[in-house]
Amino acid sequence: GESVGLHLPTLSVQEGDNSIINCAYSNSASDYFIWYKQESGKGPQFIIDIRSNMDKRQGQRVTVLLNKTVKHLSLQIAATQPGDSAVYFCAERSQGAGGTSYGKLTFGQGTILTVHP
């Protein structure tokens, strides 16, 4: 998608189409990834997660794909609905020194998904 006023990538789809939202992460030591959905004025809502020992995980209407080789994460939403319109963030958790991890998440830029009826 192209950047808009808020400088977030955007994706516009028709109701019923499948959506694919992409995310590039930077830290090869990250071991856990989460996708969040955020509607205007609300906190991020957990959608689906995946650990680094997996390359695919499916939920209800959503699938997350992880490609560790190129440090890329994607979220696929099947049969997109108007209620799916929101900003979608990927987040990564990195292992700290000695294999410790506090669970702190680093968020990506976000993608605005707009679903047209």
Add this chain to the structure above:
Amino acid sequence: DTGVSQDPRHKITKRGQNVTFRCDPISEHNRLYWYRQTLGQGPEFLTYFQNEAQLEKSRLLSDRFSAERPKGSFSTLEIQRTEQGDSAMYLCASSLHMNTEAFFGQGTRLTVV
């Protein structure tokens, strides 16, 4: 409601005033996080508690910011001598363990005028 609860939802304050926000995590979640989110950006980590111990603080957390979790349950985030640059959404999240998902509250939107 068994989700993460934050209070207040909105706060407007004059520059220089002190403000305090409260977060009630999901019951039995021993990990609690504070994040800050400005318009058009993803949440940025501020600080983290495991039970009552504050284990990590971001460089974003200046000396004017302090967070507590005295009994290992609810947490407070205080900002002293607020500045216009403090205007943001302050989000709290909790998780049961290090390796489980974090659930966010609805946030407190702070506007400093």
